[in-house]
Amino acid sequence: MNLKHHLEKIIAGRISEVSGLTGSKALINYAREATFGDYQANGIMGVAKQLKTNPRELGEKVLADLDLGGIARKVELAGPGFINIFISPDYLAQQLNTLRTSAALVQPLVAQTNVVVDYSSPNLAKEMHVGHLRGTIIGDALARIFEYLGQTVIRQNHFGDWGTQFGMLITQMQDMQQLDESELKKELADLESFYRDAKERFDADPEFANASRENVVKLQAGDSTCLKLWQAFIDISVEHCQALYDKLGITLRVDDIKAESFYNDRLAGIIIQLDDAGLLTESDGARCVFLDEFRNKDGEALPTIVQKSDGGYLYATTDLAAIQYRSKELNANRVLYVVDARQSLHFQQVFRVAEVAHFKAEQCSLEHLSYGTMMGSDGKPFKTRTGGTVKLMDLMEEGIARAFDLVSEKNPDLEESERREIASVVGIAAIKYFELSKNRNSDYIFDWDTMLSFDGNTAPYLLYAYARIRSIFRREDIVSPHEYTILVNDEEEQALALKLLQFSETVEQVSEDCYPNQLCLYLYELAGIYMRFYEACPVLKAETTVRESRLGLCDLTARTIKQGLSLLGIDTLEKM
């Protein structure tokens, strides 16, 4: 039940009736203070203005025959024309008892859509580094959320596997043609240094550089030797990535890979279609699309280059082919590009070209979900002490090691193996949650101490809150909390009940505007409200009926935290 939407519908309908204006909005929002109720409608003032009438009078009329069907215990007009809605405890209890017995905490959305999520998309030439962390984690959380809401999610890992640097890598590999598979794997164990070596030779040795350029051409022309070497390299690189995804708890699989090379044989067709549509212009030998809305510094048209003067294609071409594939073949309703903010101009151009060229269906929405950069404590992009990029695998291992120290300090009596297990969950959770809890638009400062803190909006705090609730149910005399009937009386019970009911509102909201930090905030607030409830309302000491009701609230809280974290791609622990 999405109470917010429900109230919006009823009250907006009432406003329309009274005002005679169709499409009036109630503008339901959470009330900021308890004295203003639980929800408030802010739409009266705007409508009154339109009608040039007194907002209080209009409010009175709206309230006159308003029937919320037992949802509210009190509805009042306040201030210049707010409608404050106080939710009835009986209604909360009734809703929670329905929720308690249902398998899912959130009902699937009525509309069934195909959602393509393009995320992670590292360059296979190199090892994944911290720059890939944020997009990978945010994209994965969004994919999970859409799936949970019953949408058909199509993950697309748009690997970079076809750029010019592969010529260089192939040349480097040519020295190893006689190696068998396991020996080759050993050579490629550290992709980073393999790449570095190749680059060094490329820069120092003209013969090597020439061979590399030739290899690019050969590769793209389908030369079998080059293709074989390329494929061997890609296979190993994909394995590296998959190991990383598994460790990080990312749902991407080999089947989700639609690398750049996948679109290779469609690129010529893209050019032809653009040409047929009369959109192509040749400029300095390159083939470009010029659109009016994009202009450069001198007010001149800004090109989207789709074919280089040497005949090669660019990533704009590949992205156009991908749009066509996703819209026309995958039948996407939404395509979400979880890609960092620096590419925003590129996407604006490509999306617009795709639209003008009809590469996408009318109702297919292309959305660039951009995100900011990870900074070090100095406020500059996050680097190693020596100024290099931080490998993702190293980062995860450091997180786990730090979590292990922390667990060992807090709980030294646990077996080491158990502490290791806890550490691997806490360390990964801390990193992921830290990324997700921030508004994706802003740059943020990476800080181990904050993300591993047990205070504040962090993974350890939530994991601890969860484990603590669960510990109640390990008592022998508590068998099946799902059976308990929930009663809602005390103020703290009401607050908790309402918050629990709002889980679906939050998840649905995130599916609309794709800000997972809203879900993090919800979980943090839920845990806080629960703590206040637990502080004020004795559970185990209460009389049977109340005790069981409160156990029911505890159980529902635990389930909600677990489900919420799971949507963010974070595991929970029964003990920690």
Next chain:
RNA sequence: GCGCCUGUAGCUCAGCUGGAUAGAGCGCUGCCCUCCGGAGGCAGAGGUCAGAGGUUCGAAUCCUCUCAGGCGCGCCA
């Protein structure tokens, strides 16, 4: 030069389509409590929301300009 993003408490960050007295955590000050696992609860101090105009009954939020930082801007991806 043009464009995009960012600027909120000492620090790290929230603040949803404009709504009532701008919030949280850390740090600082004080208080309380022990049904689970104190990795707890409550309260206080701390803000010209970068600055200046404007729109509005109402602006951190929308518009314009200025300042500061980050990023992008024809054949890399």
